[in-house]
Amino acid sequence: MAMEAAAPHNPAEPTPSANSVELTVTSPEQMRELGRRLAKLLRAGDLVLLSGELGAGKTTLTRGLGEGLGVRGAVTSPTFVIARVHPSLGDGPPLVHVDAYRLSGGLDEMEDLDLDVSLPESVIVVEWGEGKVEELTEDRLQVVIHRAVGDTTDEVRRVTVTGLGGRWAAADLTVLSA
Ligand SMILES: Nc1ncnc2c1ncn2[C@@H]1O[C@H](COP(=O)(O)OP(=O)(O)OP(=O)(O)O)[C@@H](O)[C@H]1O
Ligand SMILES: [Mg+2]
Secondary structure, eight states, X not given: OOOOOOOOOOTTSOOTTOEEEEEEEOSHHHHHHHHHHHHHHOOTTOEEEEEOSTTSSXXXXXXXXXXXXXXXXXXXXXXXXXXXXXXXXXXXXXXXXXXXGGOOSXXXXXXXXXXXXXXXXXXXXXXXXTTTXXXXXXXXXXXXXXXXXXXXXXXXXXXXXXXXXXXXXXXXXXXXXX
């Protein structure tokens, strides 16, 4: 049987394994709801990287994620700790919430945190992790939150969710905007 030759990749297009949706979120409550929806797509071993300026809504999104995963403890800004583990209240994976803002050494430093949890068996959400934790896995969900308006009192956010790697290639991210 003849094999079809793979089409050459056009560099102007996103990488073939990238899968992306863009959403508009108009309130903190909607951001939480987005987190709850995102939770339904996640399973043990998944890595979510959150980026966006100070006060963009990364922790607010993570709060909804924690609710959706059904984990113990309120998700707050981990100001004094680099990472916090929220165990599942049921039989789901724990949520490991990392604030990498003050993490300079990348993955090694993450492993040195000695979190009392197995990272491959957890859902890991990292704020400020770009350039620091990508080496954990090629498969990751990148969430970029932008203020739609420069004004810091405005509640409208543009959110881009991009799934990278085989794990996310066929995932239906449109469920996030339903
Ligand atoms: N659409 C929105 N989504 C999320 N938060 C919003 C929105 N509109 C206003 N807010 C407000 O913006 C703030 C977001 O704070 P949050 O701690 O979630 O941001 P952050 O990105 O985690 O910041 P930091 O970089 O300091 O960690 C909250 O006070 C929230 O009420
Ligand atoms: Mg935060």
